[in-house]
Amino acid sequence: MTITITAFERSPDGGKGLARDTRVRWALEEVGQSYEVRLVSFQAMKEPAHMALHPFGQIPTYEEGHLALFETGSIVFHLAERHAGLLPVDxxxxxxxxxxxxxxxxxxxxxxxxxxxxxxxxxxxxxxxxxxxxxxxxxxxxxxxxxxxxxxxxxxxxxxxxxxxxxxxxxxxxxxxxxxxxxxxxxxxxxxxxxxPAYQRAFAAQLAINTRTPQPDGHPR
Amino acid sequence: MTITITAFERSPDGGKGLARDTRVRWALEEVGQSYEVRLVSFQAMKEPAHMALHPFGQIPTYEEGHLALFETGSIVFHLAERHAGLLPVDxxxxxxxxxxxxxxxxxxxxxxxxxxxxxxxxxxxxxxxxxxxxxxxxxxxxxxxxxxxxxxxxxxxxxxxxxxxxxxxxxxxxxxxxxxxxxxxxxxxxxxxxxxPAYQRAFAAQLAINTRTPQPDGHPR
CATH class of the missing domain: 1.20.1050.10 (Glutathione S-transferase Yfyf (Class Pi); Chain A, domain 2)
Incomplete structure (x- = not known):
C-alpha cells in the first residue's frame, strides 16, 4: 500500500531538517519503507482538505490506504509497531x-x-x-x-x-x-x-525539496 | 504484581484533580487495576531516589515489578495495551x-x-x-x-x-x-x-489525599 506523507512546500528553516516531516522520513528510512510526499503551502495547510487530515493544520500527515494519521509521535509509533528495528522485542x-x-x-x-x-x-x-x-x-x-x-x-x-x-x-x-x-x-x-544512514537519506530528501530553484510563479518545482 | 504510582504529597492545585497523577489513576480505574500510591514532597522529587525513576523530577511514576515508567502518555498506553477497554481492537x-x-x-x-x-x-x-x-x-x-x-x-x-x-x-x-x-x-x-465512574473514583482518591488535615509538623497524614 502506498504511503504518502505531507511536508512544507517551502520549510521555514530553508532545509535544515528541523521541520517535523524529517522525523517521519527518518523512521520510514529506518524500517525501509518507500513513501511519496505531497507538498503543502502555508495557505493550503489551513484549508478544509488538509484540515480533514490534520485538525490542527500542520504537517506532516500520514496516509496509507484508508488510514490517515497525524502527530509525529503517533506516526513513528505506527511504523515502529509494524516493522522491526525501532522498538525492542522485550x-x-x-x-x-x-x-x-x-x-x-x-x-x-x-x-x-x-x-x-x-x-x-x-x-x-x-x-x-x-x-x-x-x-x-x-x-x-x-x-x-x-x-x-x-x-x-x-x-x-x-x-x-x-x-x-x-x-x-x-x-x-x-x-x-x-x-x-x-x-x-x-x-x-x-x-x-x-x-x-537512514537519517542521512531523510535529511537529503527534505533538503532536495527545500533547495529547488523557485519558478517564475514563485513556487519551487 | 503490585502497581505503585507516585503523586504529590500536597498537590499545588489543592485537590482539583489537575495534577498528572489523576489521569493515571483514571486509566487504572478504567481497566480495573488496583494500585498503591507513594506520596512525594517537592523536595524529594528532585532527590536521587526519585530522579532515578523520573529523570525530569516530576510525578507520576509507575512501578510494576522491575518495570519503571514515567510520562503519563506512556503509562496510560502501557495500561491500555495490556487491558481491554482503552484502545479499539481494529x-x-x-x-x-x-x-x-x-x-x-x-x-x-x-x-x-x-x-x-x-x-x-x-x-x-x-x-x-x-x-x-x-x-x-x-x-x-x-x-x-x-x-x-x-x-x-x-x-x-x-x-x-x-x-x-x-x-x-x-x-x-x-x-x-x-x-x-x-x-x-x-x-x-x-x-x-x-x-x-472511573474518573469519579480517580478524582475522589486524589482529593482524599489533598484534603487531609495537616499535622503539627506541617505534613498531612
Missing amino acids: ADARARAITWMFAAVNTVEPPILDLVTVKILEGDKPWSKERLPLVQDRVRGRLKQLSVRLGSAEWLDGEFSAGDLMMVSVLLRSRPSGLLDEYSNLAAYVARGEAR | ADARARAITWMFAAVNTVEPPILDLVTVKILEGDKPWSKERLPLVQDRVRGRLKQLSVRLGSAEWLDGEFSAGDLMMVSVLLRSRPSGLLDEYSNLAAYVARGEAR
Whole structure:
C-alpha cells in the first residue's frame, strides 16, 4: 500500500531538517519503507482538505490506504509497531522506549519551541529581549536533566529505538540557539543520530525539496 | 504484581484533580487495576531516589515489578495495551486513538501550560499582564480547532478511548482560566469524561489525599 506523507512546500528553516516531516522520513528510512510526499503551502495547510487530515493544520500527515494519521509521535509509533528495528522485542524495554517517545514530545520539545515563541512570534514585543534568558534557562534545565540521565551511554535505553529517533529530532531544534552544545554528551548523542544512514537519506530528501530553484510563479518545482 | 504510582504529597492545585497523577489513576480505574500510591514532597522529587525513576523530577511514576515508567502518555498506553477497554481492537482505529494521545500531550497541553507560565511563573514580571492575552489567544486557537473536529460527536473517534482520557485530562487544565467554557461542545465533552465512574473514583482518591488535615509538623497524614 502506498504511503504518502505531507511536508512544507517551502520549510521555514530553508532545509535544515528541523521541520517535523524529517522525523517521519527518518523512521520510514529506518524500517525501509518507500513513501511519496505531497507538498503543502502555508495557505493550503489551513484549508478544509488538509484540515480533514490534520485538525490542527500542520504537517506532516500520514496516509496509507484508508488510514490517515497525524502527530509525529503517533506516526513513528505506527511504523515502529509494524516493522522491526525501532522498538525492542522485550516488553519492558519496549515500554521504556515508548516512554522516551512521549518524553521527547511532551517534556523536552515544549521548552525548546518556546525559544521560537520568544525570538520570532514575540520578537517584536518590548519584553522579548528580557524574557529570552528565562526561556533559555528553562531549556537548560531540561537539557541538563537529560544529560545526567544519558551519561556516557550511546542511546537512552540500550539499543537505538524510536525513543532516540524522537529525542534526537527534538534536540536538533535546540542546536541553532547554541544551547545543545553546552551539553557535550547530548551534542554527541545527536551527532550519532545524524550519522545513521537512514537519517542521512531523510535529511537529503527534505533538503532536495527545500533547495529547488523557485519558478517564475514563485513556487519551487 | 503490585502497581505503585507516585503523586504529590500536597498537590499545588489543592485537590482539583489537575495534577498528572489523576489521569493515571483514571486509566487504572478504567481497566480495573488496583494500585498503591507513594506520596512525594517537592523536595524529594528532585532527590536521587526519585530522579532515578523520573529523570525530569516530576510525578507520576509507575512501578510494576522491575518495570519503571514515567510520562503519563506512556503509562496510560502501557495500561491500555495490556487491558481491554482503552484502545479499539481494529488496527486503524487503534492507531487513530494513539494519535489523539500524542495530540493531547504534544499539541493541546503545551499552550494550556503556558497559561501557568505567564500567570504564575512570570506573574511578577512587568510583561505578564500584557502578554496574557497573546497566550490566551494561542490556547483559543487550539481549542477552536479541536472544537471543530469534535463537532457534535461524543468522543474524538468512535468509542471512548485512551485518546479521550488524555485529551479530557489536558483540557481540564484550561477550565480554571475560563477558556474551556468558551467552546460549549468541548466543555460538554470534558463533562462526559468527568461523569465516568472511573474518573469519579480517580478524582475522589486524589482529593482524599489533598484534603487531609495537616499535622503539627506541617505534613498531612
